Amino acid sequence: MKRVLVDSSMHHTRIALVENGELTEFIYESKLNKSIVGNIYVGRVMSVHKGMQACFVDIGEEKNAYLLMENHCKFQPYSQIAVQVKKDASGLKGAVVTNKISFTGKFLVLIPDENGNIGISKKIFSEEERERIKIIAQEVLPSGYGIIIRTEGAGKSIDEFKAEIDRLYKISQEVMQSVQHSKAPSLVFSEADTIVKAARDLFGDDVDEIMLNDETEYRLIKEKTSNRAERVLFYDNEVPMFENYLVESQVEKIFNKKVWLKCGGFLIIEQTEACVVIDVNTGKYTGKKNFQETVLKTNLEAAVEIAKQLRLRNLSGMIIIDFIDMKEDENKKQLHRTLERAVKKDRIKTTVVGMTELGLMQVTRKKTSIPVVARLTDQCQCCKGNGYVQSFEYISGKIRREVVSIFVQTIFNEVTISSSRRILRAFAGDKDENKKEIEKKFGKTIVFKEIETAAHSYYEIDRRTV
Template identity: 45%
Template sequence: MKRVLLDIEEGITRVALVEDGKLVELYYETKEEESLVGNVYVGRVDNVIPNLQACFVEIGSDKKGYLYYGSKRAVSDQEKNPSRPKVGDTLIVQVEKDAAGSKGAVLTQTISYPGKFVVLVQEEGDIGISRKITDNGERNRIREGVRAVLPKGFGAVVRTNGEGKTEEDFQKELQSLLEKAKVVENAQFRMAPSLLLQQSLPVEKAVRDFYSEKIDEFVVNDQQTYEYLLKTGDFNGEKQPRLLLYQEKLPLFEEYFVESQSQKALDEKVWLKNGGFLVIQETEACVVIDVNSGKSAGKGDLEKTIQKTNMEAAQEVAKQLRLRNLSGIIIVDFIDMTSQENRNIVTKALETAAKNDRIKTVVVGMTELGLMQITRKKTRPSLSKQMTTKCRQCDGTGRMPSIDWTVTKMRREVESILANTIYNQVTVRADGRLLQAFCGQENVYLDKLSKRFQKNVRCESSKDMGFSLYEIIKEKQR
């Protein structure tokens, strides 16, 4: 049983793909952090960088979008690119990637309109077909069927869900997508910056991405959304998934035992059935996954134990990439294998498991150090970045200064104030445990300061302050 759960609450939409009771994919969006991918804007060029054949475009969001307009990398200033825009020009652009960190959204001038079976591309071109459709006869049938109904001046890319669809199915969807293209064409003379077409509503995106005959049902807990989806005609018919309205008191995710699974998806450590475990860490440059033997170590033949753990880890890595939506460069440190044959077997197992991922995933292979290299296309922020925020106390590092380091820093600051300023009294505010370490056993450090500087040092305990935080108040007493 495969089902898609659409949990819609005030300002928050959560979408879960569940297969046989197991959470496979999960993402959610809020109104404040809504994805802009697919949206079409009329933008205004703010700055042009000829050396990079790129420009920054104002589209009305907090950060300016980045548009690469060239056909070759790093053309010099002397070379004239006929497609180079000028500051102040207005352009029709589409968001290709959401803004991340300090970087703005990545834009493109090739406008596309994604559907459930086919993507309509607003430029004359060939008909592309998903690589996951491998039968040559089926590929030729699809290509001829789409070519017969494709409007002039457009190209198309047939998605994996297009397998088995008839010419009539493609014509119906292309007609719907063409209506969106006309909306953009009619609105292109609006004042920049302006939104022309919004294509990234969470519910529409979920239906478009997950819709296929392999999905048994969609379950939604919002009456308005249910009625909207029902009117599309994509549900409750022959060879169509069921659409159900959930109205029970128990929360939707709890009813289908998904809530607890969604919380575990944030855990750094993932246990394997044989006693081994994965440690998953996201960094700015890449995602690192470490495979550990854990409780499986010391059981029987060492090489067989390592191979068994690595094989199970390969399956789990592929699952975690989908569940957590990990993307970009991914490095997996499997347990060292002495046999090249075993390395090849693990690589093949990972490649096979990755084929279940609807997002393009490439297993590059192992390095000389035995590190598996994987790349996965980035479509939206990872689950942890969607569901968590940077810690203000540790600034997102996940680590805090030790008590010894903090106490040493506090003492240096206090001594510097007493030695180099006119202030003759210092008050130190901090957590009680930190103050106890600062003062030393039986206040030996405070006594030492008083004798050395002939000045007063007071300590004030504050329960509201974090463990590694403190405040030093300087005073001048007469």
């Protein structure tokens, strides 16, 4: 059973692709911070960086968008250009845009200024079907346009191709007219909302049903998918949808860095600014025969699970996997083949590059939006996003140095240290020996003020003369 669950509320939309009870894709969008991927803007070039072969474009958002100047394109500062968003803004970085505009439909993508180029999804394996699609595309494609046939295009008739191309062609002409008459920065085309995109991208012929709990969205999707409307269902139950279908607990596991394997091994998944790093460990699994067989079994299971986690967490860019070392070349080849088969299930382009000299597997996954965890979390106010905090011993040492500096360099003879109990204890030492030693050495007084609700590293030193 394969179904799409769409859980809408006042504050957010959550979408889950569930295959035989297992969560395989998860999409989250806040109603206050909607994705702008796919939107087309008339932007103004604010700065050109020839050394980077890039420029920054004002599209009316908080941060200027980043545009890579491909194919020797040249832009002048303050000139107007049409751009389309490829990736949402994240952290300190603005959105990533392209000047290569495209229009995505139900089973194809129409691209202006491509002079008849035809691309067909690699997931359409039949050479006979690929040739049939190519002939149809050549016959119905508008002059000057290019086209990419998505996986869902397999089996579609010439009439279906013509209807979809005509629809997208009309949209493209309207957008290009708007571009000519718009002043930067301005939005000239807004991509379909998250639920409509999910219905387009996830609700394929192989999906048994799509279920929505919002009546307005239910009617909209039923109308837009009229050829399979009987599989669009309305969820009318007081029990929360994700809880009823045992998905809620699976969503919570997305936050875990450690992922257990059925064999007893586990993965550690770390998201960094530069790349994703995944470490494979045998954990509780000791095997039954020899160590190399144990390693191979763990690595093969890990490869399948890693492909699932990349898709589920929407991890993209460069992915480095530290599999457990294997001596046999045939085992390494088997691992490579297993990982390649596993990532083919992903609708986002994922490439297994291969092993480095250090035995690390390299994988790349196309960036389309920010990772799920990044979308669902805020920076920790204690560690400021570092993932660690200063130890109590280190903090108490800082306080000790500040107190000594006050006693040596000022006329104040008493200080009050306000902080948590653990920091005050670390400062005082066993039986208050450290505190007493400082007081005796300088002939001055240290007073403690405990704050039960103090943050991890918070402290304050008040000074006075008494």
